Amino acid sequence: MAFFVKNMISNQVKNLGFGGGSEEKKEEGGTSDPAAAKGMTREEYEEYQKQMIEEKMERDAAFTQKKAERACLRVHLRDKYRLPKSEMDETQIQLAGDDVDLPEDLRKMVDEDQDEEEEKDSILGQLQNLQNMDLDTIKEKAQATFTEIKQSAEQKCSVM
Numbered sequence: 130m131a132f133f134v135k136n137m138i139s140n141q142v143k144n145l146g147f148g149g150g151s152e153e154k155k156e157e158g159g160t161s162d163p164a165a166a167k168g169m170t171r172e173e174y175e176e177y178q179k180q181m182i183e184e185k186m187e188r189d190a191a192f193t194q195k196k197a198e199r200a201c202l203r204v205h206l207r208d209k210y211r212l213p214k215s216e217m218d219e220t221q222i223q224l225a226g227d228d229v230d231l232p233e234d235l236r237k238m239v240d241e242d243q244d245e246e247e248e249k250d251s252i253l254g255q256l257q258n259l260q261n262m263d264l265d266t267i268k269e270k271a272q273a274t275f276t277e278i279k280q281s282a283e284q285k286c287s288v289m
Contacts, residue, residue, distance in 0.1 A: 193224060193225050194225055194229070196221050196225070197221050197222050197224065197225030197229040198229055198230075198231065198232055199221075200217075200218035200219075200221035200222050200229075201218075201222055201229045201230065201231055202231055202235055203215065203218050204218050204219070204222070205231065205239065
């Protein structure tokens with residue numbers, strides 16, 4: 130009887146617009162169980178929740194890995210161009226477990242750049258640069274150097 134009176138009063142309060150019927154919604158609307166709301170059994174819902182959590186963890190791990198790879202690339206570029214280091218990048222790499230490498234495509238690009246730089250620094254690279262220079266300029270430089278040496282030798286000989 131007490132339930133009936135309480136239910137009747139809450140209906141009247143709800144009809145007046147003051148709220149109050151929250152207990153009634155639980156009883157009338159069925160169950161507050163999220164599994165039932167999605168049309169699943171309790172076990173299916175728990176399995177679904179586990180799956181969702183695992184997928185989120187995988188996405189988070191992949192995201193952290195990508196961030197660490199980008200940080201590794203920035204660190205590499207800072208080293209290459211002798212720029213100041215960033216603590217944020219080093220922290221990102223540490224969060225990913227310090228086993229972060231450049232992505233394969235970027236590694237190939239970096240290796241190609243290094244090969245090109247080494248080639249330019251080698252003797253063959255210097256010879257190729259000489260081929261690109263103007264021969265007249267080279268001749269003028271050689272003649273100027275020869276005349277300087279000749280003049281300095283004549284000065285030394287006249288002093289003796």
